Amino acid sequence: MSSPALPVIDRATVDRWRSAWDEVMAGFLPGTASFEEMLPTVAEAVCGGCPRRILDLGGGPGVFAERMAARWPGADVAMIDLDPVLLALAHVAAGDRIRVHRGDLAAARALPDGPYDLLTIVMTIHYLAPEQALALYRAARSVLRPGGLLIVADLMPEPGLDRVTECLQPAAGPAWVGWWDGLHAEESLRPLLDERRSVFADRVPAEFAPPADWHRSAALSAGFGQAGVVWRWGAHAALAAVA
Ligand SMILES: C[S@@+](CC[C@H](N)C(=O)[O-])C[C@H]1O[C@@H](n2cnc3c(N)ncnc32)[C@H](O)[C@@H]1O
Numbered sequence: 001m002s003s004p005a006l007p008v009i010d011r012a013t014v015d016r017w018r019s020a021w022d023e024v025m026a027g028f029l030p031g032t033a034s035f036e037e038m039l040p041t042v043a044e045a046v047c048g049g050c051p052r053r054i055l056d057l058g059g060g061p062g063v064f065a066e067r068m069a070a071r072w073p074g075a076d077v078a079m080i081d082l083d084p085v086l087l088a089l090a091h092v093a094a095g096d097r098i099r100v101h102r103g104d105l106a107a108a109r110a111l112p113d114g115p116y117d118l119l120t121i122v123m124t125i126h127y128l129a130p131e132q133a134l135a136l137y138r139a140a141r142s143v144l145r146p147g148g149l150l151i152v153a154d155l156m157p158e159p160g161l162d163r164v165t166e167c168l169q170p171a172a173g174p175a176w177v178g179w180w181d182g183l184h185a186e187e188s189l190r191p192l193l194d195e196r197r198s199v200f201a202d203r204v205p206a207e208f209a210p211p212a213d214w215h216r217s218a219a220l221s222a223g224f225g226q227a228g229v230v231w232r233w234g235a236h237a238a239l240a241a242v243a
Contacts, residue, residue: 009188014092017183018061021089024179025063027172029123031233035153036064038231040071042240043118046149051075051117055143057105057136058124062090065098068120078112080105082199084192085183106132114143122153125215127205137222137241144243150224153231153238155209215239 026032050072056065059079069077078099081087091100119140125133140150212229219227219241227241
């Protein structure tokens with residue numbers, strides 16, 4: 001784990017790309033607003049008040065982590081990702097409010113030391129192969145304090161709706177490609193874009209999107225005491241698991 005490199009890029013440009021990212025992600029997680037409304041209610045109920053230590057896994061450019069930091073101003077919020085470009089955007093925007101870690105969720109010792117009250121992983125676990133996702137559940141359990149909460153939000157289609165592509169908004173894919181194409185015009189990001197290409201050269205997203213029951217079993221087998229779906233929007237769902 002390490003800190004990301006910082007490009008010379010002004011804050012207004014970073015804000016513009018992060019705000020466009022938010023729009024792109026809304027296509028991949030339909031019902032984002034209702035997910036984000038649900039999260040504090042569940043987190044505060046489980047944690048017995050505001051979570052004090054929070055880690056967002058696969059936090060991208062840090063938009064979701066930033067919203068959690070705004071919701072819980074007293075919390076210590078951190079995020080982890082592997083993508084040097086997204087990490088740089090997160091780092092510039094976060095200042096010293098959010099700790100930004102570079103790390104690989106597929107690695108054996110993936111997570112920074114706990115204990116955490118709340119872990120979130122939004123639209124990211126599908127990048128991992130099944131055995132890596134199982135290992136991540138175990139790693140998450142090991143860094144949560146007893147009674148801490150893991151929230152996993154992703155495509156979790158119910159049986160009968162089994163083709164991943166049928167579950168996505170048709171415009172989401174082109175919007176994703178357009179966002180990355182546009183970013184290549186930012187001169188100062190070129191070195192990080194080159195680095196990104198090599199980081200992801202041999203990493204194809206697994207597109208592993210099993211039903212919610214798979215996630216529930218994975219959480220229970222990793223040692224979580226309780227696990228269940230707390231939010232659903234069509235084929236997307238959020239699983240809550242309590243350590
Ligand atoms: C679809 S994006 C979602 C980002 C963020 N959670 C959000 O909702 O805006 C998936 C994220 O997972 C990250 N990711 C993919 N594989 C990873 C890995 N092995 N380790 C760490 N991060 C990874 C990507 O870099 C990307 O930021």
